[in-house]
Amino acid sequence: MSEERFNELRGEQVVYAIHRQERTFLPTREHCPLCPTRAGGDATEIPREAFEIAVFENRFPAFEGPRGAAEVIVYTDEHEGSLATLPPERAEALMWVWRHRYSELGAREDVRYVMIFENRGVEVGVTLHHPHGQVYAFPFLPPVPERELQADARAGGCAVCALLAAELGDGRRVVYEDDGVVCFVPFAARWAFEVHVVVREHRASLLEFDAAELRSLAAALQALVRGYDALFARPFPYVMVVHQAPTGASGAAVGGHVHVEFYPPLRDADKLKYLAGSEQGAGTFIADTIPEESAAALREAIAHGA
C-alpha cells in the first residue's frame, strides 16, 4: 500500500501512504479506538476489557511488511493522562516494552532502523488524545540517523558521548540528572525547549540497558514531561523521539548511543515556532531564544513539577 520514491535534490526517501488520508481524526471520547472494548460499547483496536500496555499494528500504516512496520503503543487503558501521569512502575514497564519492540523489529531482515516516538498535542497534528506512542520500523536508514553516524565520524568516536561530556562540563543547560541519565537543552538546540535525555554510559540500544538504567530513563522522562507541563501551566505539546543504533545490514558495523530527543513547538506560553522559509528552504533553524535561558526556566519548572 505504501510507495517509496527517492527525492534527488534532498537526497532522501519520501514515503507515500495514501490510505492514511482517511485515518481517524480526533474522535469523541466515547469513540476512542485506543480505549478498551467495554461491554455494550464500540469494538476498539484493543479487544480486552482492561489492559496495562497494548501494542498493535497501525491500521493506517506508513510502513508494512515486507517493507518495514508501523505499530501503536498504548500506555494505559485510561483515556485521560499522559506519559507524566502514569504510575512510575507503568512508565518503567513501558521502557521494557520499548526494548522488546526494538529487539523484535530490529531483528527483521527488512528493517534498517527502529524509531520509537510520541507526538503529543494538536499542535503537532495529533489525531488521538489517548496516551500513546508509535514505532516505525524503516526499511531504509533515514537521514537523521545517517547524520548522527556522520557526526560520529567527525568526532572520531561517539558524538553523543562527546556532547554529554561537554554539557556536564558546562552545566548551564542541564535540567535534570541522576545516576543513570542526564537531561539538557543542547548547546545548539533547534527548538526553544528542545531537550535531550542521554544515558551516561555508552549504550547502543535499550538492549544494553540494565534494569536500573531503564528505571532512571522512565523517571527522567516523567520528570521532564511534568516540568514541561508546569512551565506554562498547560499540557505541553512535543514530538519525542528515541534514538538508538540502526539495525540489520546498516547497523552491523556502526555506532549509536541511546538518547531521547524532545522537540516542542512552543517558544513561549502562546507562541508556536513555525518551520518556514529558512527552515524549509535552507534547512537552517532560526531560534528566538537562547538555550541557556530556556534551560534555566525549564530546570525551575522541573523542580516545581517534582
Place this chain on the structure above:
Amino acid sequence: MSEERFNELRGEQVVYAIHRQERTFLPTREHCPLCPTRAGGDATEIPREAFEIAVFENRFPAFEGPRGAAEVIVYTDEHEGSLATLPPERAEALMWVWRHRYSELGAREDVRYVMIFENRGVEVGVTLHHPHGQVYAFPFLPPVPERELQADARAGGCAVCALLAAELGDGRRVVYEDDGVVCFVPFAARWAFEVHVVVREHRASLLEFDAAELRSLAAALQALVRGYDALFARPFPYVMVVHQAPTGASGAAVGGHVHVEFYPPLRDADKLKYLAGSEQGAGTFIADTIPEESAAALREAIAHGA
C-alpha cells in the same frame, strides 16, 4: 545581535536571533508597518506616501552585517492582495528586484548564499498580511543548497536539468509551461501540493536570465498562485523559496539551476500536514497523497484560475 552555533548531531548551523521574539505580530490594518506612511497616520517602515516595490532591512533580522543580511521586499503599497493579484508588469518588475538583490548581496564578501522567499498564511507563521517577501543573505552555505550540490555530484552534471528532462518526458506531473519555464509537482514531492518552477535553459542565477525569461517566470508564479487559490477556493498558504547558485567563496566553482520551490502545508481543503515524528525524528516525509493525483487537480485549478 545574532549568534551561530554548530549542531553536531545534525551537522548544521543554528542561528539565535533573540530580539526576534518581540517582533510585530499581526497588527491591525491601520497599523500595518508595510503600508505607505500616509499624512496623519503612523510612520511605517516606508517613509513615502506611495511606492511600487520597496526593499529595506528587516528590523528584526536573523542576519546582519558583517555576518549576512535580512531584507524585506514589499510587493505593492496596497495592503490587500497577493503575488497572484499584482498587475503582470509589477510581477515582472519584482523579478528584476529579485535579480538586483541577488546581485548586490551575493557580491558581498560575507555572504555565501542568497535566499529569496515568501511565507504566506498564518499556517506558516506569517505575522504581517501585507503582500511581501524576504531575502536572507546567509554567511554560510546552508544544508539545502549543500544537498543540491551533492545531487549534482551524484548526477554527474546538473541534477535540476536531469529532473526537468524526466518530468517533461513523463508529463503526468506538469501543471503549467511556456517557452521559458515549466511547473510540476515533483516525482518525489514531500508536500501534497509541492510545485517546482524550473527555467528550461540552464541558468545558475537570475543574473543569467534574459528579459523574456524573467517575464515567463513572473507569469508562471502568478498563474500558479492563482491556481493554488482556486484549488480549494481559499487563499492557499505556502512557503516559496527561490533556489539559485551559492555565491562568494562557496559559489565560485559550483553549480546551481534557478528553480522556485513551493511548499504548501495543506494536504486537503481543511487538513494540514504536520511535521511530526517521522519528519523531525527521522528526516523522512510521509505523504498522504500521490504526486500524480495532486498534479491533475492543480493543473485543472490553474486552467480554471487563468
